[in-house]
Every structure is written in C-alpha cells, then in structure tokens.
Amino acid sequence: MNDHISFLIEKLPALLFGFSGQRPGGLFLSLILAVLAVAAGFCLAVPVSGAERSRWRPLRWCAVAYVEFFRGIPLILLLVLVHQGVGGVRFGLNWSPRTSAMVALALYSSAYQAEILRAGLAAVPQELVESARLMGSRPRQVYFLVKLRYAIRVMLPAFTGQAISLFKDTSVVVVIGVAEVMTVARMALGADVTNAPYWVTMYSFVGILYFALAFTLSRLSQRWERRSRPSDLVHSYFSY
Amino acid sequence: MTPNWLTPDLLNLLLQGLLLTVVLTAVTAALALILGVAAGTMRISGNRFAAGLAVLHVETHRNLPALVLMIIWAFALPNLFPAELRRSIFFDNAFLNWLNSWSGLSLPYYTLAAGVALVLNTSAYLAELFRAGVGAIPQQHVDAARTLGASRLKLFWTVLLPQGLRTSFPAISTRLIHHLKNTALAAFVATPEFFHSAQTAITRTFLALEFLMLAAIVYLLLAFAFSGLLRWVEKQWLVAGG
Numbered sequence: 001m002n003d004h005i006s007f008l009i010e011k012l013p014a015l016l017f018g019f020s021g022q023r024p025g026g027l028f029l030s031l032i033l034a035v036l037a038v039a040a041g042f043c044l045a046v047p048v049s050g051a052e053r054s055r056w057r058p059l060r061w062c063a064v065a066y067v068e069f070f071r072g073i074p075l076i077l078l079l080v081l082v083h084q085g086v087g088g089v090r091f092g093l094n095w096s097p098r099t100s101a102m103v104a105l106a107l108y109s110s111a112y113q114a115e116i117l118r119a120g121l122a123a124v125p126q127e128l129v130e131s132a133r134l135m136g137s138r139p140r141q142v143y144f145l146v147k148l149r150y151a152i153r154v155m156l157p158a159f160t161g162q163a164i165s166l167f168k169d170t171s172v173v174v175v176i177g178v179a180e181v182m183t184v185a186r187m188a189l190g191a192d193v194t195n196a197p198y199w200v201t202m203y204s205f206v207g208i209l210y211f212a213l214a215f216t217l218s219r220l221s222q223r224w225e226r227r228s229r230p231s232d233l234v235h236s237y238f239s240y
Numbered sequence: 241m242t243p244n245w246l247t248p249d250l251l252n253l254l255l256q257g258l259l260l261t262v263v264l265t266a267v268t269a270a271l272a273l274i275l276g277v278a279a280g281t282m283r284i285s286g287n288r289f290a291a292g293l294a295v296l297h298v299e300t301h302r303n304l305p306a307l308v309l310m311i312i313w314a315f316a317l318p319n320l321f322p323a324e325l326r327r328s329i330f331f332d333n334a335f336l337n338w339l340n341s342w343s344g345l346s347l348p349y350y351t352l353a354a355g356v357a358l359v360l361n362t363s364a365y366l367a368e369l370f371r372a373g374v375g376a377i378p379q380q381h382v383d384a385a386r387t388l389g390a391s392r393l394k395l396f397w398t399v400l401l402p403q404g405l406r407t408s409f410p411a412i413s414t415r416l417i418h419h420l421k422n423t424a425l426a427a428f429v430a431t432p433e434f435f436h437s438a439q440t441a442i443t444r445t446f447l448a449l450e451f452l453m454l455a456a457i458v459y460l461l462l463a464f465a466f467s468g469l470l471r472w473v474e475k476q477w478l479v480a481g482g
Contacts, residue, residue, distance in 0.1 A: 068460070072463045073455075073456045074425070074435065076424050076427065076435065077452065077456060080448075080452060081453070084442070084449075090448075168304075168305040174428070175428060182308070196319040200316040203315075215303045
C-alpha cells in the first residue's frame with residue numbers, strides 16, 4: 001500500500017503539470033486544450049450556425065455537411081486524420097501533436113456547438129426580434145445583440161454540458177501523444193515490468209482526477225443554471 | 241471498381257474489422273439499454289439502498305472518460321494479479337479459448353474488457369435519460385393504474401417502461417449513436433475493430449489520408465444506418481404499438 005502511495009506522490013507533479021521540460025502538460029494541459037477548443041469551436045460555430053439558417057441553398061448544404069461530418073465520425077479517428085492525414089508531411093504542414101489536437105478538438109466541438117446554437121436561434125421569440133427592428137436596430141445589431149445573446153442564454157445548459165464532455169474527451173488525444181494527463185500516466189508507467197502492480201493505482205488515480213473536475217464542474221453549472229432560469233429571460237430583457 | 245491501393249487482403253482486413261464494430265455496437269448497445277433502464281428504475285424505486293447503488297453507478301461512469309474506463313478494465317485490471325494467475329484468468333482459460341475459436345479474436349479478453357467499459361459508460365447516460373422520461377409521464381396515468389389495482393410490477397411493465405422509453409427515445413437514440421462512435425476507442429485497447437484495421441492498413445501501406453477518409457465515410461454511413469434503424473424501432477414498437 002505504502003509503495004503505491006509513494007509511487008503516486010513521485011509522479012504527481014508530472015500528472016498535474018507535465019514532465020519538467022515539457023510544461024505545460026498533464027491535467028493542466030487537458031484543461032487548456034478543453035478551454036481553447038471550446039472557445040475556438042464557438043468562434044467557428046457562429047458562422048456555421050448562421051450558414052445553416054441561410055436562404056441560399058448551397059451554403060446551407062455546406063454547413064449541414066460540415067456539422068454532419070464532424071459529428072458523425074469518432075473523435076479518435078478525427079484526431080488521427082488531422083495529425084497523420086492532413087497535418088502530416090504530405091502537405092508539408094508537419095504539425096506537432098499539440099497543434100493537431102487543438103485543431104481536431106476545435107473542429108469537433110464546433111460541430112456540436114453549431115447544433116446547439118441553431119436550436120437556440122430557432123427558439124428566439126419573434127416579438128423580441130420585431131421589437132428590436134422597430135427600435136431601428138440594424139440587422140447586424142439584431143443578430144448579435146438580440147438573437148445570438150438570447151440563443152446563448154437559453155442554451156447555456158447545453159453549452160456547459162458540451163464543454164464538460166469535451167474536457168473528458170481530451171483523454172483521447174493520447175493516440176497522437178500530446179503530453180496531457182493520459183499520456184503522462186502512460187509514460188510514467190512505461191514498459192517497465194516492475195511497474196505492473198501500479199497500473200491499477202495509476203489509472204484509478206487519473207480517473208479520480210477526471211471525476212473530481214468533471215463532477216465539480218457539472219454541479220457548479222447546475223447551481224448556476226438554477227439561479228438564471230430561461231423563464232426569467234424575457235423579463236430580464238425588458239428590465240434592463 | 242476499387243482503387244488500386246485497396247488490395248483484396250486489405251479489404252478483407254477492413255471488412256473483418258467492420259463486422260466486429262457492428263457486432264460490438266449491437267451487443268453493447270443492447271446490454272447498455274437493459275442496464276440503463278434497470279439503473280434508472282432502481283433510482284426511482286423508493287428503495288434507498290437500490291437508489292444509492294444506481295446513483296453511484298451513474299455518477300462514476302458518467303464522469304469518467306470512456307477511454308480511462310477501457311484502459312482500467314483492459315490493461316490495468318490484469319496487472320493486479322501475479323503473472324501465473326493473470327494468464328489463467330484473463331488470457332488462457334476454457335471460456336476465452338472457446339471465444340477465441342468461435343470468433344477468431346486472438347486476445348478475446350481485450351474485446352470483452354472494452355465491451356464492459358462501453359456498457360458501463362453508456363448505461364450511466366441512458367439511466368438518466370430513462371429516469372427523465374419516466375418523470376415526464378402524466379401523473380394521471382400512474383394514478384389510474386393504481387386505482388385499477390395494478391401491482392408495482394404491473395405498473396412498471398404496462399406504464400412506466402413503455403411510456404418512459406417512448407418519451408426518452410429521441411435522446412436515447414442520440415446517445416446510442418454516440419455509443420457507436422465510442423466503439424472506435426476500443427482500438428486503443430487492442431480490439432481489432434474497424435478503426436484498428438484501418439490503422440493496421442496504414443502501417444502496411446503508409447497511405448494515411450486514403451484509409452482515414454475511407455474510415456470516416458464508413459463511420460458516417462454506419463451512423464446514418466444506425467439512426468435509421470433506431471427511427472424504425474421507435475415508429476414500429478414505441479409509437480404504433482403503444
């Protein structure tokens with residue numbers, strides 16, 4: 001028992017922050033990857049969800065194809081596709097695993113966020129849009145200040161759920177060897193046969209790390225949602 | 241018809257992987273649905289012990305990444321045992337040898353472990369969805385069944401199960417399609433399913449983009465076919481039969 005604990009304590013700094021010389025890594029890198037991918041994914045999702053509601057058919061088809069493609073293939077396949085297929089030597093890109101992971105996670109997340117945004121935009125009450133127009137807002141103002149804001153607030157539970165799910169999905173980047181917590185755990189165990197008894201301890205501990213973060217985040221978001229319920233939304237727009 | 245990089249032996253390899261993906265998805269999805277409904281029912285059963293057990297299952301397996309679960313079951317668990325015992329429990333016994341000769345899997349334990357991890361992971365999500373579906377059943381239906389003197393078991397089979405499944409089925413379908421994509425993670429724990437065969441083909445030919453795009457198209461087609469099947473099931477058994 002004691003040797004298991006001392007093994008974990010010895011590897012703990014690497015698990016949390018990466019091996020020295022490869023920082024940031026470990027769990028910290030998993031979090032960075034998730035946050036950056038959600039942010040970049042959102043920036044992609046706004047135009048894609050706009051295109052999905054476009055009146056021009058070819059544009060709408062392209063947006064639908066984009067969403068269906070990135071939502072329809074497994075993340076593990078998308079990661080390898082971006083790293084070996086697109087970012088590899090063939091096109092002279094030679095992306096580092098970290099860059100490939102960022103690109104793949106952002107594309108993956110953007111497709112899910114575009115679907116959420118589309119549902120949110122469809123739920124915007126028409127009278128809200130019309131009153132904004134009556135006030136003399138320009139189309140761009142109506143879109144960004146009324147429609148998009150309403151959609152984001154009404155779909156907030158879906159967005160936080162997607163973000164937490166993406167954080168758990170960052171574990172998959174181990175296939176292309178980004179130095180996040182799963183890869184660190186794998187490298188810390190190595191091919192050393194004497195480490196075999198520590199496998200369960202190590203991966204259970206990694207599981208506990210993921211659990212602690214994911215569980216805390218989902219509880220926090222639930223509490224937050226209860227405080228700002230969408231039913232108060234229209235009211236809050238008129239009481240500005 | 242086929243491009244020249246897709247030689248017959250590679251095509252054969254990919255088809256074998258595809259078969260395992262389909263079988264793995266079908267078996268684990270069915271088991272996950274059963275376990276999920278069971279856990280969801282336990283949670284609303286009113287028995288505190290059963291409800292606590294269900295909450296523990298749901299929270300554990302929803303908050304752990306599927307890949308971590310798979311590695312724990314496939315790679316970490318056998319390492320708990322000393323070498324001799326490990327061999328006889330996980331790799332060389334009558335059941336596994338029978339599975340090997342029957343299915344042609346060289347190391348059936350890894351596939352089993354991946355399957356167990358997939359079932360646990362997906363059933364945790366399905367339990368919550370089913371519970372939400374039962375929560376949406378009109379109270380009058382339950383009251384009516386009770387007034388007519390239905391036992392708890394009868395109430396479950398005739399009201400809670402069919403109506404709960406019907407209301408939650410769209411969400412369950414979405415999760416099951418996600419489950420289909422999650423089976424690709426099993427490639428990481430040495431399960432020779434479709435994505436694993438695609439990777440093997442790449443190491444033999446160095447044609448990464450071709451095989452990965454082919455794999456992407458196959459997964460897209462699988463997802464469309466599966467969602468069509470689920471829609472058919474919904475229409476056939478849950479809406480018309482109700």
